[in-house]
Amino acid sequence: MEQKSIYIIEQSIKLFAKKGFSSTSVQEIANACGISKGAFYLHFKSKDALLFDIFNYYYQRIQVRIGEIQQLDADDRTKFKKQLEVTFEELKNHREFIIMQVREQAIPFNENIEKYLTQMRVNSYLFYKRHLENIYKERVGHTVWEISLALQGMFKAYMDLIIIEGADLDLAALSDAMLRRADYIVEGFENHNDQPVITAEIIQQVLPLNVQDQEKNLLIEKLQELANEGDQDVRDTVNVVTEEINRERPRPAVLRGMLSNLENSSRFTEPVQKIKRLYQI
Numbered sequence: 001m002e003q004k005s006i007y008i009i010e011q012s013i014k015l016f017a018k019k020g021f022s023s024t025s026v027q028e029i030a031n032a033c034g035i036s037k038g039a040f041y042l043h044f045k046s047k048d049a050l051l052f053d054i055f056n057y058y059y060q061r062i063q064v065r066i067g068e069i070q071q072l073d074a075d076d077r078t079k080f081k082k083q084l085e086v087t088f089e090e091l092k093n094h095r096e097f098i099i100m101q102v103r104e105q106a107i108p109f110n111e112n113i114e115k116y117l118t119q120m121r122v123n124s125y126l127f128y129k130r131h132l133e134n135i136y137k138e139r140v141g142h143t144v145w146e147i148s149l150a151l152q153g154m155f156k157a158y159m160d161l162i163i164i165e166g167a168d169l170d171l172a173a174l175s176d177a178m179l180r181r182a183d184y185i186v187e188g189f190e191n192h193n194d195q196p197v198i199t200a201e202i203i204q205q206v207l208p209l210n211v212q213d214q215e216k217n218l219l220i221e222k223l224q225e226l227a228n229e230g231d232q233d234v235r236d237t238v239n240v241v242t243e244e245i246n247r248e249r250p251r252p253a254v255l256r257g258m259l260s261n262l263e264n265s266s267r268f269t270e271p272v273q274k275i276k277r278l279y280q281i
Contacts, residue, residue, distance in 0.1 A: 005043045017096035076134040084175040130280045146196035237261045252281045
């Protein structure tokens with residue numbers, strides 16, 4: 001995204017948080033940015049389009065920070081805890097804007113928004129599931145989905161306290177506590193030989209997890225397109241990456257090594273980051 005577009009987004013966030021989305025005009029946004037109304041429309045087709053890009057901007061900011069933590073030399077539990085903490089932090093830092101969205105129900109509902117929100121939900125489900133599998137291994141084999149949903153519910157409840165009620169909570173302690181609660185749930189299933197209500201079969205029935213396959217296919221197409229513009233080494237690397245992500249269980253070490261060969265090229269920045277997010281590497 002262009003720096004000017006980011007600047008307009010950041011100024012708009014301040015206005016929307018202060019005045020509300022409906023009460024803020026495009027002209028007021030332009031004035032705050034020191035540009036003409038016509039210049040605004042060079043960056044965004046409408047105020048609704050701007051709001052959607054703000055939504056995406058927030059999400060990508062969180063994903064970048066999560067991706068940075070994923071690259072740390074730390075164990076899976078520490079990474080998950082830190083990723084939960086930065087998610088809490090990013091949402092808390094924009095509390096007024098989120099309250100505005102809730103109050104005005106400002107996000108326009110259309111097919112693009114629906115697809116985007118669906119993808120975000122799926123990414124969230126997979127984010128929790130993968131981390132639980134990395135931390136607890138076979139201990140959560142058939143219970144992972146139920147534990148994942150329980151943690152997501154816990155996260156949402158804590159966020160309601162922070163955003164809606166204005167609770168000033170220690171985010172590091174909160175994230176650490178969530179992992180301890182996960183320990184208790186895992187141990188509860190083990191010690192009582194309890195069976196989950198939410199199984200993989202149920203998840204397959206109710207969640208559009210095929211969205212992940214769609215994203216994977218789009219990534220492969222993008223990689224192949226970029227590879228055609230590169231030399232033989234780049235094409236060979238992309239072929240290995242493509243073969244690996246098509247495996248039933250892609251190997252993180254292989255992907256990590258191959259992606260490191262592509263990271264030096266700015267053309268591959270976006271697909272590399274998406275692969276890292278998708279496969280938590």
